[in-house]
Amino acid sequence: MSKVGFIGLGIMGTPMAGHLIAAGHELFLHSRSGVPGPLTDAGGVACASPKEVAEKADTIILMVPDTPHVEAVLFDESGVAAGISKGKCVVDMSSISPLATKEFAEKLGELGCDYVDAPVSGGEVGAKAGSLTIMCGGTEEAFARVLPLFELMGKNITRVGGVGDGQVCKVANQIIVALNIEAVGEALVFASKAGADPEKVRQALMGGFASSKVLEVHGERMIKRTFDPGFRIELHQKDLGLALSNARQMGVSLPNTATAQELFNSCSANGGAAWDHSGIVRALELMANHEVG
């Protein structure tokens, strides 16, 4: 069993760290909002700072909201970099900028440390069930070293490539999911305003080239008008923000991702920041002055 640090104990991080403790690992914990009692009760050790976590653990896992939080946890005065030493490994499971990830990994590499980016999908349900999808970037050696930890938290674990490629894959995932939802939204608003029954249209399209996980799951939500998350629009806005800012830095045009972001913005303007992302259909409905149904 190994000494594992875990920084960021929110809705996702808490159950993930719990799986590691339950498997017998020695956990060193830190979170902006304090360490949850059940984790220390189970044997986890609360630390005063990311620096202290990095001093005590060999592998330091991060699960925080966004790029600036990762940067702060790693490089602030009492951050991970201030406590880490040669041969240790940082594993960032947050969903953040791929380009920033490469910079962070380079700085830690100068200290003799490995870096694996390993963003997840599957949400709170997957975190609790230990069934997250984990998309990893890093050297084969570093990946092999932390794989046993990943296997306690997830099921579908892929090493996509070198450092940053896990984050790239996560962004690609969020682009496709957002645009597939928007596609189903356009099709159902069109069909419904034309007088067709959207559920019959959806049924007719399943199994053909239009079929997708999104047509199945999010299409049904649009028709049944169930917009409880699921995955909140404000979180998808963050992810498309990463897509668009990284695309701009790299010189890539993402025209439909940009439009999807504007439609999410319209949802937020109409009180929908916490709707499930299938609620993007409501922005299209406003534009068409017509509700699917």
Next chain:
Amino acid sequence: MSKVGFIGLGIMGTPMAGHLIAAGHELFLHSRSGVPGPLTDAGGVACASPKEVAEKADTIILMVPDTPHVEAVLFDESGVAAGISKGKCVVDMSSISPLATKEFAEKLGELGCDYVDAPVSGGEVGAKAGSLTIMCGGTEEAFARVLPLFELMGKNITRVGGVGDGQVCKVANQIIVALNIEAVGEALVFASKAGADPEKVRQALMGGFASSKVLEVHGERMIKRTFDPGFRIELHQKDLGLALSNARQMGVSLPNTATAQELFNSCSANGGAAWDHSGIVRALELMANHEVG
């Protein structure tokens, strides 16, 4: 066995009519480009005009390129309406405007005739194999009457609703397929320019919420650079044209469909009218000055 007219004997219509003849139906045939010899050899009767077809057959099937062709076949001086009589049924299997379809059906209704719109997907391969997907609009009675003919040409046959709803469903299908392809294109150009291996990204995304028939089939084409059709961009441009013109008439906004059409236009401008529709990725590649790979 019944007397069936078939107007429009191109790449799709010829094998479809062939299945009806093979099943023992009496076929009355007309096509702008002449009736193919093998169909008359098999027992089909060539007719001089759509009018003559409508005089001789009880059910008149159309399989022509676009809305104006259907209008001409039905309502020109020597068209179907000039020869048809009460109790007969027109079945339009072309992919045309849903709104125009409702007008055509109304005019034929005034002559005491049924109308079923029944556009297909599955292409030349499906037409030859008799495995087309057929999306139908019309009354239950009219649908029941022509279903035995559909079963000779297709496998997945759905009555979506009343007249026009088959065409609405086909347009919805083409919107989703185009936008799902565009989504995979944006994700793969992003991932590739960021330095990740697009095939590893695609593999990692299969099975999750980003999974779709398009990620499977068209994603692979983008990575393997195989842009032979498949389904030609110029045909998808026609279908998105139907989507956008009907949307405008109905008062529906389709922002990403509009952008996808512009990207197809860019493909055509670069010699790609006959590329497979997965070639939309090339328009994104031009914008990013980077080829997926």
